[in-house]
Amino acid sequence: MRSLLFVVSLLCVIAPLKAKELDVVVGWNKPPYVITREHAGFEVDLVRAILADMGHTLSPIYVPFGRTARLLKDEAVDIALTLNSAHHVDKAILSAPYIIYQNVAVTRADRKILIQSIEDLKSKSVIAFQTAQSVLGEEFGQMMASQPTYLEMARQDRQVDMLMRGSVDVAILDRNIFNYFKSENSAYAADKTVFHELFSFSAYSAAIPNAELRAAFNLTLEQFIADGRYQSLLDKYQLENLLYKLHDNTNVGDSKH
Known part of the structure; x- marks a missing residue:
């Protein structure tokens, strides 16, 4: 019954929308979320599948992250990924x-x-x-400013290598990006790691100016989560499902992997 009600609701939302190829702004290569050379990655695959269910196709536009807001403002694209209100985007x-x-x-x-x-x-x-020193908060920035052994690196696969080989004590990066690159090297398979949760999480949405398209996207995303397709895609890229953090404010502390 729930599935039937969803289909009816979705048809009501998308009925006025004609199938079309949608221009979707995606950030530069950021495995496992975005894998530019393959036009894939969790975010790209998820949004492509959601749009396909809505009868649309995805045309990815890869740009430096700073250009995303300008493209939205200029009404040059239909959807922009990996945004929240901190990026000076209209919450609506x-x-x-x-x-x-x-x-x-x-x-x-x-x-x-x-x-x-x-x-x-x-x-x-x-x-x-x-940019970690700039974006992870004032306390972190000040602490690292006085650390002679602190280093920032663009290639996050190299971060993982340096930690796993014992070249550094601590690596700081997104937990799913770490898991992805660790799993890519079989030499690290038996090595356990600990995640120390010093930083808050960030929830990201898609910016979709068209209200009807946005409503249909939300309904379809909800169905993907409910029927297990969302989790299956996470499993494909070996990502942790962190959506529970939106409703759970407890401090889970350190976790082993």
Whole structure:
């Protein structure tokens, strides 16, 4: 009965919309979320599948992240991915959240490094993603400014390599990006790691100016989550499902992987 009601609701929403190829702004290569050379990745595959259910096709436009808002303002695209209200986008045009990112401090379990706060990073050798010192908060930025062993790196696969080979004590990056690159190297398969949750999570939506298209997208996303297709796609890319964090404000602390 629930499925029937969903189909009826969806048909009511999308009835006025004609099938078309939609221009979708996607950020540069960011595995496993976006894999540019394959026109794939979790976000690309998810939105492509949602639009297909709605009768549309996806035409990806890969741009530096800073250009996304301008393209929206110029009404040059139909959809823009990986946005939230912090990006100075009108909340009214944002879809329901479809993905959660969370930066974590990662250590090797066999090192038994205790990290319960940013203060605990002091005197540790730390490698992080580019701009981390600017975007992870004032306390983190100030702490790393005085750390002679702190390094930022654009290639996040190299971050993972340096941690797993023992070249640094701590790597800081998105937990799903870490899992993806760790799983890509069989040499790390038996090595356990610990995620220290020092930073809050970020929920991301799609910016969809057309109200009818946005409503249909939200309904279809809800159905993807309900019928298991969302989880299956997460499993394909070995991503953790973090959507529960939208409704769970408890502090889960360290977690092992």
